[in-house]
Amino acid sequence: MDLEAVCKRSALHAKPQGLILQYGTAGFRTNAQHLDHIMFRMGLLAVLRSKQTRSTIGVMVTASHNPEEDNGVKLVDPLGEMLAPSWEEHATCLASAEEQDVRQVLAAIVEKEAVDLTQTAFVVIARDTRPSSEKLSQSVIDGVTVLGGQFHDYGLLTTPQLHYMVYCRNSGGRYGQATVEGYCQKLSKAFVDLTNQVSCSGDVKRSVKVDCANGIGALKLREMEHYFSRGLSVLLFNDGTQGRLNHLCGADFVKSQQKPPQGIEMKSGERCCSFDGDADRIVYYYCDADGHFHLIDGDKIATLISSFLKELLLEIGESVNLGVVQTAYANGSSTRYLEEVMKVPVYCTKTGVKHLHHKAQEFDIGVYFEANGHGTALFSEAVEVKIKRLAQELDDGKGKAARTLASIIDLFNQAAGDAISDMLVIEAILALKGLTVQQWDAIYVDLPNRQLKVKVADRRVISTTDAERQAVTPPGLQEAINDLVKKYTLARAFVRPSGTEDIVRVYAEANSQVSWHQSIEFESRRKT
Numbered sequence: 001m002d003l004e005a006v007c008k009r010s011a012l013h014a015k016p017q018g019l020i021l022q023y024g025t026a027g028f029r030t031n032a033q034h035l036d037h038i039m040f041r042m043g044l045l046a047v048l049r050s051k052q053t054r055s056t057i058g059v060m061v062t063a064s065h066n067p068e069e070d071n072g073v074k075l076v077d078p079l080g081e082m083l084a085p086s087w088e089e090h091a092t093c094l095a096s097a098e099e100q101d102v103r104q105v106l107a108a109i110v111e112k113e114a115v116d117l118t119q120t121a122f123v124v125i126a127r128d129t130r131p132s133s134e135k136l137s138q139s140v141i142d143g144v145t146v147l148g149g150q151f152h153d154y155g156l157l158t159t160p161q162l163h164y165m166v167y168c169r170n171s172g173g174r175y176g177q178a179t180v181e182g183y184c185q186k187l188s189k190a191f192v193d194l195t196n197q198v199s200c201s202g203d204v205k206r207s208v209k210v211d212c213a214n215g216i217g218a219l220k221l222r223e224m225e226h227y228f229s230r231g232l233s234v235l236l237f238n239d240g241t242q243g244r245l246n247h248l249c250g251a252d253f254v255k256s257q258q259k260p261p262q263g264i265e266m267k268s269g270e271r272c273c274s275f276d277g278d279a280d281r282i283v284y285y286y287c288d289a290d291g292h293f294h295l296i297d298g299d300k301i302a303t304l305i306s307s308f309l310k311e312l313l314l315e316i317g318e319s320v321n322l323g324v325v326q327t328a329y330a331n332g333s334s335t336r337y338l339e340e341v342m343k344v345p346v347y348c349t350k351t352g353v354k355h356l357h358h359k360a361q362e363f364d365i366g367v368y369f370e371a372n373g374h375g376t377a378l379f380s381e382a383v384e385v386k387i388k389r390l391a392q393e394l395d396d397g398k399g400k401a402a403r404t405l406a407s408i409i410d411l412f413n414q415a416a417g418d419a420i421s422d423m424l425v426i427e428a429i430l431a432l433k434g435l436t437v438q439q440w441d442a443i444y445v446d447l448p449n450r451q452l453k454v455k456v457a458d459r460r461v462i463s464t465t466d467a468e469r470q471a472v473t474p475p476g477l478q479e480a481i482n483d484l485v486k487k488y489t490l491a492r493a494f495v496r497p498s499g500t501e502d503i504v505r506v507y508a509e510a511n512s513q514v515s516w517h518q519s520i521e522f523e524s525r526r527k528t
């Protein structure tokens with residue numbers, strides 16, 4: 001490692017004095033103007049991680065659903081997963097080091113992680129459509145090359161596409177071809193195989209309206225739609241030709257505001273969905289005949305998917321351990337429906353994809369979704385091999401179910417939650433089951449809920465346990481929440497510090513939106 005050269009080059013990507021940023025839930029994120037040094041240093045770190053794991057490492061330049069002027073970066077580990085927690089700490093240390101300390105911090109990481117510097121390194125890079133992304137990804141490349149790493153720049157990709165490329169490269173082609181074409185072909189073949197099973201009794205072609213948040217999702221759907229257009233037509237809105245990225249549109253806007261995005265025309269009963277800015281989240285919605293808006297979030301997506309998988313497994317007659325992973329934000333109705341009606345075990349983890357992904361890996365089939373629409377399904381290698389064998393061997397009803405399941409397995413992006421892949425899975429399941437969007441929505445009724453952001457002086461005074469559902473500190477907080485919650489039926493509430501913003505998030509749900517005071521008033525009026 002030529003530290004002299006590294007330091008010289010680092011000075012060209014100088015860190016603003018005193019600026020401290022943390023590798024948060026989804027990497028570094030802030031205003032794009034403050035990120036040049038972070039990008040360069042993440043290029044350096046990716047090389048070290050690649051040497052240590054002897055694998056290809058990914059670097060994605062994006063700030064997902066955040067405003068257009070922001071940007072961010074995250075590293076992708078060998079199996080397409082989020083960076084390991086110990087390396088998140090190294091990332092924070094390296095990013096916070098003053099210029100003169102960079103050399104020392106690098107050396108410390110090499111020593112602590114026993115990085116063999118003689119190993120070769122390979123890094124793949126991609127970026128979203130933000131105006132700042134291209135220059136920032138050049139800074140990543142600068143960091144990679146100064147440490148002697150080799151790289152491939154994919155240019156514009158969705159975040160889950162980059163995760164997919166990393167996984168493909170490190171699985172020796174077993175998972176798929178590490179090209180955009182390989183990705184499009186794998187998913188489209190699976191989708192067309194599935195939708196070909198649906199009887200074509202003069203059916204009008206299925207279609208879905210997609211709000212692309214003015215981001216990369218539009219470009220990538222356009223690139224791919226001709227591969228599957230026989231089975232589905234996608235009508236793109238907010239495709240980036242006019243509006244600003246994530247502005248009044250996209251999955252995060254729709255989920256948090258519980259209203260349709262601007263720029264989409266909705267007719268009653270039409271299926272619509274929204275991606276976020278880097279296309280790793282999706283939510284569905286529709287308007288009913290009275291013009292009321294209905295949101296179908298990650299919880300209902302997880303329910304549709306896990307119910308379908310469970311039905312297929314029953315038909316095939318294989319006993320496979322299937323579990324669903326959620327976070328504290330999952331609507332209580334979804335958890336109850338999965339546990340009590342579907343008899344599927346449900347687990348709760350902390351917020352952040354890495355926690356859900358990790359838990360889901362413990363099952364033969366693990367379905368995980370955050371209520372905000374990030375999620376996928378993971379299949380153990382043993383299950384995948386078994387199902388694909390049964391799909392070839394069996395010729396009866398069981399064989400048909402096995403072939404359906406085999407295609408569904410191929411349709412999921414098992415490296416990360418992926419709006420495009422999830423959309424195709426959902427569209428295939430709805431088509432195969434002959435469900436309308438209203439019928440899907442009617443599986444269960446969401447408990448009314450609210451989520452608020454509260455600005456506080458220091459959010460770190462709040463610490464939590466039990467997958468963020470209980471506050472440990474400050475003293476008295478949890479007791480106060482308990483006192484309120486016990487006044488209501490099916491009520492739940494929690495408070496946690498955000499991992500991505502300098503705020504505290506407050507969540508509450510109950511079987512009615514009527515407050516305790518209102519209901520007491522109502523009761524006493526009724527009696528008089």
Ligand code: 16G
Nearest residue numbers: 025026351352353354498499500501
């Ligand atoms: C990030 C996370 C997401 C989380 C959200 C809010 C990833 C890839 N994304 O978008 O999982 O729900 O932040 O987190 O991990 P927060 O409530 O801690 O701010």
Ligand code: ZN
Nearest residue numbers: 064276278280
């Ligand atoms: Zn995202």
